[in-house]
Amino acid sequence: MYEFDWSSIPGALPLLAKGLMVTFEVTLTAIVVGIVWGTLLAVARLSSNKLVSFAAASYVNLFRSVPLVMVILWFYLIVPQLLRSVFGDALGDIRLASALIAFSLFEAAYYSEIIRAGIQSVARGQIAAGLALGMTYAQTMRLVVLPQAFRNMTPLLLTQAVILFQDTSLVYVIGLSDFFGTAYKVGDRDGRLVELLLFAGAIYFIISFAASQLVKRLQSRYAR
């Protein structure tokens, strides 16, 4: 039978905490940029301008048909070259920059689908009312439609954030030391991979489970 030895975890806690901060940094950046960019994409997709809506639809469909692993690898190929041609060789952590950009642009595609559904859930009469009051289309969107849409889709946006939090572990493929990457490295170094992987799984579970329970409670409050 396998004999567990958890002794390498306490000493590694500061390192693991640092990794967890990277995980949160990627998650939060992708949420914020993803929602802003996703909103623009959603509005563009619903635009009456054929070209604009086609471009937005292509962006969303492309990102949604390609595995996240490939997206992360793609951006790790493109971003360093772009940054180097702009800033020269003096650069910070290219891996982190690539991951931040990849996750933001990738999540925007998923967020835009949620937001589009949210916008469409607002009664059409609301837009007509806004226009009748003499507002422009942009003003109607900003002041009338979007506030109501966001209220309707908050639970879905948060659920997507929990999925995103779990997906950030995939930065492993470009060797960025997020929480999971750090746990793996520590386990590999100490020959205690079994314990470290179980520990990492437990932490991810606790955070995601707690977050999704919170979302559920929020949802039932909104539903009332």
Add this chain to the structure above:
Amino acid sequence: MNYNWNWGVFLSETPSGGTTYLAWLFEGLQWTVMLSLSAWLIALLVGFVIGVLRTVPHRGWSTLATAYVEIFRNIPLLVQLFLWYFVMPELLPEAWGMAFKQSHPLTQQFLAAMVCLGLFTAARVAEQVRAGIESLPKGQWAAGQALGFTLPQIYRYVLVPMAARIVVPPLTSEFLNIFKNSAVATTIGLIELSRQAQQLVDYTAQPYEAFIAVTVLYLAINVVVMFLMRRLEQRTRVPGFIGGGQ
């Protein structure tokens, strides 16, 4: 940026000889498809069982099924894969663990990825099945009881056949997801599509051609799966019902 495009690279011979890089890509495609289809089989079987158990009027079973769904949904796929690949063989009875570790590396990678992807997706399938069963009118249940069916019979003859048809549309997106998620197997070294993309980059130094080719192949898989599922949806549609679940 100066980049020398060279699409001919796919036809050149690999260093190990005998084949071309194009053949590598197709090998990767085969592994991706094989892994996804076999995992999908597991996901459907386990997912239907768990989904049914979640709706059963029996505390113990439904709690067990809920626990399954929560565990598999709240741990990242990558972590689950590493748990199956690195941790499971250590925790199994020694003889089994040894047998696993002594098998061909490709067998180990494939088995771990298949079980992982299958059980992971099963949790999502279970949620759709549960939503499908819950969306059925209460009268269906009552009708089964009125006919003198036992609980297993009500599920077998009334609820599950209906739910199975209702969940086809939402399962389409899970089926698409399993192909995308199979790319995670690259992390344990299985030579599926995205692994081959990285290998091509290492061997040929033509990253853009390799990545574009693999991306196009993933898009093609998407289109084919969507086309097939559309046809299945048309054939299995129940008049008067729209797909359940989110």
